[in-house]
Amino acid sequence: MGFLTVRDEDPQPGRRAVLTRALGLTAAAGLGAAAAIGAAAGPAAATAKTASTRASQADWRFCTKCYGLFFRGYPTDGACPAGGGHDAAGYNFNVPHDVPETPTAQHNWRFCTKCYGMFFWGYPDNGRCPAGNAHAAAGYDFVLPHDIAATSKSQRNWRFCPKCYGLYFYGYPTNGRCPAGNAHGMAGYDFVLPFL
Template sequence: MRFLTGQAENPEPGRRAVLTRALGLAAAAGLATAAATPAAQAAVRASQADWRFCTKCYGLFFRGYPSDGACPAGGGHDSAGYNFNIPHDIPETPTAQHNWRFCTKCYGMFFWGYPDNGRCPAGNAHAAAGYDFVLPHDIPETANSQRNWRFCPKCYGLYFYGYPTNGRCPAGNAHSVAGYDFVLPHL
């Protein structure tokens, strides 16, 4: 390979010329990739694991702390099943809804898109903190995702709707079903 220099063509380029050329090509390729797929790259980077299913209330809760929050069925949540890896702080799309938040009192996932914040099992309304989670919905389930996660219009929580009963709602009795069929990615 021959490189052009500021003078005549050089059949044996110097080390500096080779490195400069290689670094320039690598940087250009990196910029082209970043510019071509910013949403895809953000989606890969912007996710949080340790979201789990609670066997008592059927809700989705964050299991990344020493305690397990407050479960409407009493005590802390009991985790089972998949380790969900939930996307956050990415653009909403026709098949992904934002405004889902972590509650600092019960550790559950709830919808933060109404004037009030629903009913928290730790008392009063949920307390939002952290990321703006963006939940995929109404898309095909894959080997790395699970469908049948639904919004409860009584407590505003997200719960699993795949059993004959609907778990335990902090607003009383079982959760009610409304809205999209959320499809959550898992590890």
């Protein structure tokens, strides 16, 4: 490691140069110490740290009227295909986002700015939104676990509707209300959503 030296063409280094260099040395020392601790703790500790820092978003809820998954983090509750806003019940789902897709986790699930529902954004069109026309994608790229065993902190039976492209709960005798008409259809994976 070097230290700041006075050069003939720059007899007094500026304050910014001194602070930048000092902060750089402090950060490098901290990173080296963290790496040494991580190496001493072994790969299990590194894996646990990685898992605990994965990005996720809470406030995703089940709607009792349409059976869809919607975001309840705003003052209003979006647009429900059964009329009015969504009605929340049950678990507070904490959905992973912006992590790599795997054989048991599918990406391209997005928040719709019009209905506040979660829909699949992997086709040329964007399905059918209860607020009119197609869904409008915004925000995170959600990555939904599927076809894995449910735990005490996750719920299975969440399915893709091929009519509206929304995610809905398939655990009741009926399939809720689809914005494309009648009940939701069912296709694809059995999604398993984590909750708080």
